Amino acid sequence: MRKILKIAGREYIETVKTKTFIFGMLMTPLIIGVLIVVSSKMGDTSGRRLTVRVAVADLSGELSALIEDGFAKYNDSHRNRQIRVIELDCDLGFDAAEEQGKEKLRSGKVDACAVLDEDIIDGSGKIRLYTHKPKASILDALWAAESILREAVVDRRYEVVDIDREQVAKLRHVPTEQVEISLGAGEQVQSKGQRMAGMMVPFFFMYLIFMGMVGTGQHMLSSVIEEKSSRVIEVLLSAVTPFELMGGKILGLAGVGLTVVSLWGGGAYGAAVWQKLEVDVSLQLMVCFIVYYVLGFMMFSALLAGTGSICNTIKETQSLMMPVMMIFIVPLMAWFKLVQSPDGSLSRGLSFVPPLTPMVMVLRMSAGSEVGSGEIAATMALLLATVILVMWLAAKVFRTGILMYGKRPGLREIVRWMRQS
Amino acid sequence: MNAVTISRVCKSFGSVRAVDELSVQVPAGSIYGFLGPNGAGKTTTIRMIMNILRPDSGSVEVFGNGSGDKRRPAIGYMPEERGLYRKMKVQKALAYFGAIKGLRGPGLSGRVANWLGRVGLADWADKKVEELSRGMHQKLQFAVTAIDEPELLILDEPFSGLDPVNLDLIKAIILEMRNEGKTVLFSTHVMDEAQRLCDRIVLINTGRVVLEGSVEQIRRDHTADVVSVQLGGDTGFVAGLSMVAGVIAKDNRLEISLADGCDSQDLLQALIGKTPVLAFEVKTPSLHEIFIKEVGAGNA
Numbered sequence: 001m002r003k004i005l006k007i008a009g010r011e012y013i014e015t016v017k018t019k020t021f022i023f024g025m026l027m028t029p030l031i032i033g034v035l036i037v038v039s040s041k042m043g044d045t046s047g048r049r050l051t052v053r054v055a056v057a058d059l060s061g062e063l064s065a066l067i068e069d070g071f072a073k074y075n076d077s078h079r080n081r082q083i084r085v086i087e088l089d090c091d092l093g094f095d096a097a098e099e100q101g102k103e104k105l106r107s108g109k110v111d112a113c114a115v116l117d118e119d120i121i122d123g124s125g126k127i128r129l130y131t132h133k134p135k136a137s138i139l140d141a142l143w144a145a146e147s148i149l150r151e152a153v154v155d156r157r158y159e160v161v162d163i164d165r166e167q168v169a170k171l172r173h174v175p176t177e178q179v180e181i182s183l184g185a186g187e188q189v190q191s192k193g194q195r196m197a198g199m200m201v202p203f204f205f206m207y208l209i210f211m212g213m214v215g216t217g218q219h220m221l222s223s224v225i226e227e228k229s230s231r232v233i234e235v236l237l238s239a240v241t242p243f244e245l246m247g248g249k250i251l252g253l254a255g256v257g258l259t260v261v262s263l264w265g266g267g268a269y270g271a272a273v274w275q276k277l278e279v280d281v282s283l284q285l286m287v288c289f290i291v292y293y294v295l296g297f298m299m300f301s302a303l304l305a306g307t308g309s310i311c312n313t314i315k316e317t318q319s320l321m322m323p324v325m326m327i328f329i330v331p332l333m334a335w336f337k338l339v340q341s342p343d344g345s346l347s348r349g350l351s352f353v354p355p356l357t358p359m360v361m362v363l364r365m366s367a368g369s370e371v372g373s374g375e376i377a378a379t380m381a382l383l384l385a386t387v388i389l390v391m392w393l394a395a396k397v398f399r400t401g402i403l404m405y406g407k408r409p410g411l412r413e414i415v416r417w418m419r420q421s
Numbered sequence: 422m423n424a425v426t427i428s429r430v431c432k433s434f435g436s437v438r439a440v441d442e443l444s445v446q447v448p449a450g451s452i453y454g455f456l457g458p459n460g461a462g463k464t465t466t467i468r469m470i471m472n473i474l475r476p477d478s479g480s481v482e483v484f485g486n487g488s489g490d491k492r493r494p495a496i497g498y499m500p501e502e503r504g505l506y507r508k509m510k511v512q513k514a515l516a517y518f519g520a521i522k523g524l525r526g527p528g529l530s531g532r533v534a535n536w537l538g539r540v541g542l543a544d545w546a547d548k549k550v551e552e553l554s555r556g557m558h559q560k561l562q563f564a565v566t567a568i569d570e571p572e573l574l575i576l577d578e579p580f581s582g583l584d585p586v587n588l589d590l591i592k593a594i595i596l597e598m599r600n601e602g603k604t605v606l607f608s609t610h611v612m613d614e615a616q617r618l619c620d621r622i623v624l625i626n627t628g629r630v631v632l633e634g635s636v637e638q639i640r641r642d643h644t645a646d647v648v649s650v651q652l653g654g655d656t657g658f659v660a661g662l663s664m665v666a667g668v669i670a671k672d673n674r675l676e677i678s679l680a681d682g683c684d685s686q687d688l689l690q691a692l693i694g695k696t697p698v699l700a701f702e703v704k705t706p707s708l709h710e711i712f713i714k715e716v717g718a719g720n721a
Binding site for chain 1: 468471473474490493496497498499500502503504505506507508517518520521522523525562565566
């Protein structure tokens with residue numbers, strides 16, 4: 001056991017003090033922060049932008065004033081993004097107007113063309129929008145033009161049935177206020193940010209598990225490959241058993257992962273407190289988080305140790321790891337669904353897929369699901385059994401693979417190694 | 422007491438039989454040489470002693486221990502492919518490997534300082550391993566192997582890449598360790614070193630034992646074949662003698678190969694009386710010559 005700890009200690013120190021680790025560790029939150037700030041600044045789109053030209057053919061002939069009005073209002077409120085309307089001649093009917101608009105589009109005289117049917121007001125016609133290779137930078141203007149045209153039609157419909165649109169809007173308007181009360185005295189209005197935070201906490205926890213497992217797992221690959229390619233491995237194996245070596249590596253890197261997770265978690269918690277967001281994290285969740293993380297990491301890193309041992313270069317490992325990584329993408333893609341129904345059959349099902357158990361269970365628990373202690377115990381037991389199985393098999397592959405150079409063994413050969421006593 | 426007992430060990434890689442029914446006993450307290458051409462199965466055998474590879478059949482014991490995990494602590498092993506952590510400092514590397522071999526505390530730091538001095542790397546203690554020259558790297562590797570002063574040292578090609586000065590240094594340390602009662606087993610295909618250093622050798626080719634025994638005995642067993650003589654008179658009759666298989670004139674001497682089963686003393690008898698015998702020397706072949714003879718010049 002002392003040898004395992006010694007190896008773990010070296011693995012931890014050597015990993016933590018590498019430049020890539022320190023850089024990734026500090027830079028990732030920094031980059032995320034910068035992205036958030038930048039994207040919030042992006043919202044107000046300063047700087048003059050292209051004027052977008054929209055050709056409009058109003059075959060109903062009743063809307064031109066309303067359309068003009070709508071675009072004028074838009075242009076007044078969007079100083080840096082103007083939309084110019086070019087009215088098309090509608091005297092010759094739909095086909096001619098449509099053809100005229102398409103011609104202008106193809107020749108690049110306009111960016112979009114809209115043809116409103118003659119019977120648009122009574123509800124049977126429609127607005128047709130034509131574009132020709134639209135640039136991504138004018139998409140927002142195209143959406144705006146579409147909604148201005150639609151509003152113009154709706155306005156006209158109110159006029160036709162003689163109902164005051166503003167009156168209706170007033171009738172439909174019911175102010176609401178969401179209040180989150182705290183345990184103590186005093187109540188506070190729940191800010192939008194608070195609700196967002198509530199939504200994001202489960203995702204953050206799941207992401208921490210993901211980063212702790214997958215991000216740290218990469219170090220396992222590079223560590224094994226380095227020892228293999230520098231031929232230090234035989235010297236090591238003259239002093240320790242392959243199992244001690246693998247165990248030490250897993251333990252050391254699990255420590256690295258816990259460091260990352262607690263620093264990021266702590267940082268995020270600090271940021272939340274600083275922003276006066278209440279994040280409710282129970283002790284039970286914390287304990288389960290750590291247990292799930294450690295078990296998940298042991299399974300994943302044992303898998304990586306086995307994989308690394310049969311490869312000679314990092315490049316080789318990447319092609320082998322691709323399918324494994326795809327599995328971990330599942331909860332990242334489906335997280336919203338899982339948060340919405342943490343006790344649904346999808347959530348429950350994925351909880352019992354061992355590679356996903358840590359991510360899904362932590363997501364569910366932090367999403368406020370009353371996951372029963374029976375289910376926690378069952379998933380942990382299944383995960384533990386898988387960890388033991390994977391480590392047992394990985395140790396056998398590791399034992400043989402670590403001393404093999406040259407051609408990578410085939411699947412059949414690896415299965416043979418696993419069967420060896 | 423044998424330090425290593427290898428009994429009828431076989432090991433194949435695919436269709437290639439690397440080691441074939443090999444049996445070797447290495448007496449404790451001796452310097453023992455594994456000789457053989459490249460690809461003879463020396464490294465494979467050594468890896469099986471180290472339990473890095475497992476034999477397909479047969480058994481390996483080290484100081485009577487058959488279990489791989491039990492025999493490991495008694496052995497210091499320097500693999501053929503040298504390897505250390507490149508970014509580690511020299512002193513740290515020694516201390517680290519000492520620690521995973523079970524040393525600790527003041528005992529460990531004492532050994533580290535001692536071995537740094539012994540291999541002449543004390544001035545390089547704070548340099549990184551990657552800054553060392555090839556020879557220094559080799560010496561550090563040796564120190565790593567011997568740091569816990571194990572009962573049995575197994576060195577795979579320990580002299581490759583060493584200059585004459587460092588070669589003598591390592592040889593001196595090997596002799597010192599033998600004198601302290603340790604067993605040293607090394608493989609080499611440099612016969613001169615083996616001849617000077619080893620108490621016993623085994624010559625392996627294509628995974629089988631060709632020769633085994635003490636260096637003296639082996640050389641004596643191969644002596645009777647060639648006799649170098651200097652004769653005073655006419656030498657024409659020599660080739661016609663029944664016990665002579667061949668004659669080569671060299672300077673003013675004759676190198677006479679004896680026919681199978683003939684004794685050098687019979688030749689002497691035959692020569693005396695016919696011509697003055699100025700010099701008569703039974704040539705003791707070097708291990709190198711024996712090696713070439715047994716294994717074939719193509720493999721040397």
